[in-house]
Amino acid sequence: MDINNGALVRLVDVHKVYKTGEMEVRAVCGVSLEIKRGEFVALMGASGSGKSTLMNILGCLDRPTSGSYFLDDADVSGLDRDQLADIRNRKIGFVFQNFNLLPRTSARENAELPLVYSTQHLSHAQLRERADRVLASVGLAGREDHHPSQLSGGQQQRVAIARALINEPEILLADEPTGNLDSRTSVEIMGIFQQLNESGITIIMVTHEQDIAAYAQRSVMMRDGVILEDHAVSKRTTAATQLQNGRARPNTTRPGEGAPEPASTLQ
């Protein structure tokens, strides 16, 4: 029964109200949104526009106060904590602005993390094999045993992407993925995103930067808890071309930032 009409994500009149004492904060007020399988959507808006709250709902970290959320044909708006955790584990990969890697833990172990909480029980060797494969796919072959403190920001974000991909999720949710990166590394990360998207993964990316949003296919703009604009990106930027032309924004590379990794290591 395909109630979503081919859409992977369908939000129907979603509201989210926070109560702090007497005050009621209406973070999201009636958002309806459909995202099809294989789309690359940029979710934009100023801070306080409700985009983070919407992102949390999309990521099954939070439940809407009212309205429905259908993910992959299943209504997830009424699930409890543990059921949501299972959905996150199976269907959603998270990439955060500040990477959120576990310190003093190798890149491989960081990437393995979702599998540890997976319902499928894999052997130690299988975990390792899958982590190494996904790390290689984001261009980190040979750095499996490095700890986050030994990696550059771009490399750390690649580890985070590997972690998000390891359980082969339906959706990759990225919250300001380039917010802590310099422009050149940002382009590389966008390159990875575009290649992942071409290979069929749906990507939803929260950003407030217009030029980062330009890497997506579709741009959704929010303000005051409602969707203001929703349109296809007209002049789409391609990371590969950017890197070839060397037309990245004025270089703000941090000291110690290594030579850029080739972004085109995905199959």
Place this chain on the structure above:
Amino acid sequence: MRSVLTALGIIIGVGAVIAMVGIGNGAKAQVEAQIASLGENVILIFSGSTTASGIRTGWGGAGTLKIEDAEAIRREVPGVIGVSEEVVSTTQVAAGNQNWFTRIFGESADYFDIRQWPLADGAPFTAQDVRSANKVCVIGRTTATQIYGNESPIGQILRIKNVPFTITGVLTPKGLSPQGVDQDDIVVMPYTSAMKRVIGGTTLRNMNVQMGDPGQIASAQQQIISLLRQRHNIRPGRDDDFTVRTQQEIAEAATATSRVMTVLLGAIAGVSLVVGGIGIMNIMLVSVTERTREIGVRMAVGAHGIDILTQFLIEAVTLSSVGGLIGIICGIGASRILSIYAHWPTLISISSIAIAFLFSAAVGVFFGFYPARKAAALDPIEALRYE
């Protein structure tokens, strides 16, 4: 480093428990061994404790026990397998050009069986020796060494109050008594010989009565009391002129003291375990706060509350168990050192080690549960946003 400091509370707690209980058990075992050396299933009857003239004399003080009393007990109390009449004195003994001040014990031939005191060399005196008041004796190791050095005393003549006694055997060494008396500094002879030839007098200081069946001790005690009251013509309502104690009563009195000590020391050590547990709770709470983001990430990638709870509980239990293990090693070491340098007897039982270890693990579970539950109850969004 911080974990080590945290575990230190548990290390000290467990170490103290092990050492304290070891010392307590050691003292208890020593006392029990001494009591057991009195013999098995023994009832002791002391003369004295009389108030005939308003003056209460101590045990063995008033000569109220007669040889005939012992004979009557042998004859009339069922279950008695041995009676040893006992008279005690101290005197100078001499042989050749050596002399020595020692204790003289006059006993019956049953004495060596009752006290479970075999001879190292030679033979004990016999019931015939007792009947005939023969001039024979058995000496302890200390007395033997003091007078004869390395020579064998068997068959030698020992002069006691200028009466020549033939030595028939040497007792196995027993060491010091709980009161610090050298039990091997002794001459044992038939009580008849002691009364007639050495000490004089016709009354016994005490009797050791051995029962064949421990279940008969209580009834035998009552029978002995009524038998002796009857023989001594004590009217109802008047105090006994003798005292009957079972070995059990003496053992209980002696071990009660050491048991109180063990409980007391154990309680002090237990308090330090609790303090150690609070230390663990503290560090786990700090750890949960510090690792809020990590908890958020784990939840975001699919960890259930129970996964987080288990993780932090395991950490707390690991911390306390490792502390417990080190504490056990420290405790064993401490009691070894005490027994070597302070000459305190210590006894470390497997059960005390097991209990201490399980208790330290339980401390981890108990004091780790609250922080772990706090971690598991975190909201993933809040946790991810935590700086």
